[in-house]
Amino acid sequence: MNDKILGKYIAKNHSGSVFTDNELQVIKQGNIDEMVTTFFDMNNDYYITQLQCAIKSLATFMDTQIVMESIEYIKQYQGQFMGCQIMDGDIDVFLGIAGEDDELVELASVFAGEDFRELDMDAYDALCELINVMNGAYATKLSGSEIEVTLHPPVFYKDTCVTSETGLYVAVFEMNGKSFKLLMAANDKIKLNA
Template sequence: MFDRMLGNYLVEQGRLTGEQIKQAYEKQAQSRARLGVIAVAEKLMSIPQAEQINSLQASKDKYFGDLAVEMGYLTPEQVTRLLGEQGNAFMAFSQALVDLGFLSLDEISNLSQEYASKHGLMESEIDALKCNDISRIVPIFTKDADEKTVKMLIVAVKNIYRLVDQHVIIGNLEKKSSVSGECVGYQKTIGRDKICNCISGSYSDLQKMAMSYTKEEFIETREDALDALCELINCTNGIYATQESTESEMIDLEPPVYITHFANIKASVVYSLPVYCSNANVFINISDAEKTEIG
């Protein structure tokens, strides 16, 4: 998630152009991060140490990790862990920026710290974003929400990452009394936890999200788009119900519903999480099912 967040920031700050960030994302998709880049990003090695190992590799037929262990910079256990992170999106993004000559590792590190400072993020929170640990990321952006809402949103964002777009970005949750959308899809849970889980937004954005979810090149009708997103909501609620139900306290699901015209979601509290995925801005709205009116 942090690769896209930092990428947007670099463009906003004029450090990269729109065309350059597009090139970086394309190269990122084609490559894996090298061990030295990951070791520096993880602060296990300094930039001079990594450059020293890179120079040694030019004259020795050895892997970076083997040389780093020989030089005493890394332990074998650290090398094993770093190798497991080579598919990490942020590491691959950093590698792409370096390979294209857009930024140095030092600049990426400084800009990451600048981003964290401007957005009030602690080091542990940036680490969660870089690792794309959604169970740790969602609570960063949902600090005003109750425990049930946070748990539901963790499941929802994980599903979007898994089923819709692996480059999903979320914003800070807002606490409202009503949310409106050109179209909405929702489903209520019953039993122990009575939750209304709703997706709202413009039709064009919901259509883009639905197309990514269904892997269809085009969805012709609003009904088809909303039906697909209701299926996604049902998947989220089903996982939540399975995780949270006990033998004595069950959670069940009502049939999902969609509205293809402008609608309002009203409740004493509606927790609204902005989500950017598949080039679309949508909102996941969580509220008390018994106190929610939609129409």
């Protein structure tokens, strides 16, 4: 059920003591687009759409329970390992998947339906494909609003620092006892220092 990805986050972070009728209806329907629009206060609509596409991709292509734990807006992220992809054109977009080796091996294994033992080329390929799926969904949605972007091939970095001019979102997800992070920047310039 799609709403399980966001249910714990919404319950933990809802600002009011009770849900409004509209909020309850959105939760009951379990529509990811509506849940993100209703319960996430993000800088602009580009981020809302980016998060919607990422979560819908996880819900569609991952055959396991994934739970969003937190999301924060920061200027800089430092991580051990990260796979990422940039889109440019009418807007600049960055999407990264970050985590420790064992966390990313688990993510790659679940996505590919294979049991990877290490972060080797097969695991990298699976993570690349997951990034492509999320960004492909986002690019398609942007094109519906007549915003054209070009996807560049995913790249991988070890011990990387990502800095954004205004800020980027880091969403933490839990899956099978491990966590991974999605880094998102939309309509903003980022800089990578490996």
